[in-house]
Amino acid sequence: MRDGKPPAERIPILKMGEFLLVTIQVEMHDRLVMGLQDELTQQIVQHRARGVLIDISALEIVDSFIGRALGNIAKMARVLDAETVVVGMQPAVAITLVELGLNLEGVRTALNAEKGMALMRRGFDAR
């Protein structure tokens, strides 16, 4: 590894009332992304969560794999009657995703965790 650190094995998921909070702070390899997808689904069921907030403000790269994973998480959450909000997308990432042709359908977004939580608490009323 270039920076001498071994790859992270798990992304921590925090429970906050009826919501689950995930803050992605490391570069993720594909297996880690899949693991997060699985674990989130499990925990939504386990805790009967109403919402999932994924903070990607530290993610400098979102490629089609991660984009698809975020979309999948939102879809699975909806099947389990929970909503997903992705927050903190960096401008460079947003510009690149648009160029890539990924539109993250079905994924609600907000500028930061605070707005994301407000969105979830309002019960996702149509804007």
Added chain:
Amino acid sequence: MPAVREEIMDVRSDEDVMRVRQVTRQWAIDLGFSLIDQTKIVTAASELARNALIYGGGGITRFEALHEGARRGLRLTFEDKNTGIPDVAQALRDGFTSGSGLGLGLGGARRLSNEFDIVSAPGQGTTVRIARWK
């Protein structure tokens, strides 16, 4: 086009794909790319490295710094020796919704790069080259 400075990496695992991103980032920084340009080429590299791993059964990534007069650029080559893509035009056309990961990766990488070419034939593997200029 004269090329100087070269590095080659194996792509045989998820971690390797991640390493390709990191190495691409460093090369882009060294060449003085803006943040947006860095992000574009690292994302393109991620798509192509993953393709080489998943559809190519593993392969290599070659990094080259390009100098053309005062211009500087970064060229990445992704090679695998797998079965090859039977219909390249089709693969490039596939959109996100088709479910074929190959399509979005290739088309996306092309849209994110200044230069793109692909050579693939059944039985001869696939070589994809992209370049981004500062």
Added chain:
Amino acid sequence: MVDHQSRLAAILRDQESRILAEWTSLLAKTSRGADRAETEEQARTFARLLAQAMAQDATGEIDGPAWAKMRDMLTGLSAARARQGSTPSETATFIFSFKEPLFARLREEYRSDGEGLGRESWTATRLLDKLGLFTTEVYQRTREDMIERQRRDLLELSTPVVALWEGVLAVPLIGTLDSDRTQVVMESLLQRIVDSGASIAIIDITGVPTVDTLVAQHLLKTVAAARLMGAECIISGIRPQIAQTIVHLGVDLGSVATKATLADALILALGRIGATVTRSAPRA
């Protein structure tokens, strides 16, 4: 392209101090008193790095990894000398002047071997020419980077992003939009959205005479990127001619809200964030 008979690396290593002594006394003749110490230090470092690099990689391909330290040093040297007012030629000449003491040593070493001397001199000349030219390129690149930065700053200054209300930004675009400018606008708008936490951005194109397909695409991409980040855009100031062009070009505005005037866009934006505008005094 390694010349296996080349003794250049060995000569540089074994005769380093002698070459350096001759070189610095040569340089002292042309350098001014105050700079003398610094020039000597630069000369010492150059000679040392040259010997080290040649020991590792005698091919003389200065882009290789063995020459990284030398390249870094020369980059710093070029910048330092530029700051002191040296022209790029002066800095390159500093490098080229190394040839004199080096060739003196080569003449001694190859006293009875004319062919060897010729070969070795050629290798040494090519190497030092490359290193000297490298300093010139560095100088040029630094200048280019600076000009590019100034150009971008100018572009940014001419397209301000204004906070109209808490949570509402506006970008009044004025003049013709080219691809470059639209990109700069896009990037600074998105960054301002993050910095200010605005949920709505109004892009006003009242001051834009024409909109072509490329500009329209850039605008749409900006709107899409803002939406991905969690902010909505409203495009205002669409004059009838521009509306016609947009339809004629077949540009699909999709679900982007559009308003004829900035004022209308502001009312819409305020409504979305839960504020209303009322008149408290009768119209004059």
